[in-house]
């Protein structure tokens with residue numbers, strides 16, 4: 037008889053692929069949840085270092101599957117060496133690679149950044165287009181990156197769903213969904229319009245520092261009164 041392998045119990049608070057799901061918040065509750073985050077951080081900003089739409093675009097492309105902190109260690113020297121699309125295209129993948137070797141997928145990212153800089157020069161006059169389809173046509177740029185650039189660089193009401201927002205949307209009941217796109221659509225529909233632009237930052241920062249993947253710090257969460265998560269984590273013993 038083959039020995040039965042012991043199955044590992046699923047993580048108590050869910051995983052990146054299978055986040056825990058809470059009951060859907062009412063619209064009033066969703067607005068109160070976001071307003072509580074807003075009150076705690078009235079002027080939220082991206083943690084990525086950038087100078088302008090082009091350097092923001094590059095920083096977001098580099099941040100895929102790595103942390104903003106890791107990207108911020110590489111980009112000041114890279115942007116000093118190549119502050120514009122023309123300079124970045126001239127630097128080329130071989131010149132970009134030594135600057136970003138400490139981050140994951142650096143070889144593919146070096147190729148993408150060189151190619152997207154070249155395309156900006158050839159097709160967009162060296163400017164970052166304020167247009168979703170044009171952004172998503174650039175190498176290494178998907179819907180999430182386009183949403184960040186449209187939001188942060190151009191002030192549009194987009195919602196970029198990363199791993200933190202996907203988890204939070206499900207765990208809290210704010211915007212449950214099986215895919216990032218479902219969570220994005222639910223958030224855009226359910227966020228009060230005046231909160232939508234900054235909601236992206238509030239939710240990412242809340243997921244990164246409070247409503248964390250392994251275990252949320254519910255005991256110090258400013259929005260706990262509005263959250264539908266059933267297994268809220270109490271304060272650790274003093």
Ligand code: SF4
Pocket residue numbers: 207208246247248252253254255257258259260261263264265268269
């Ligand atoms: S109460 Fe807990 S689960 Fe709900 S948002 Fe706050 S940290 Fe996350």
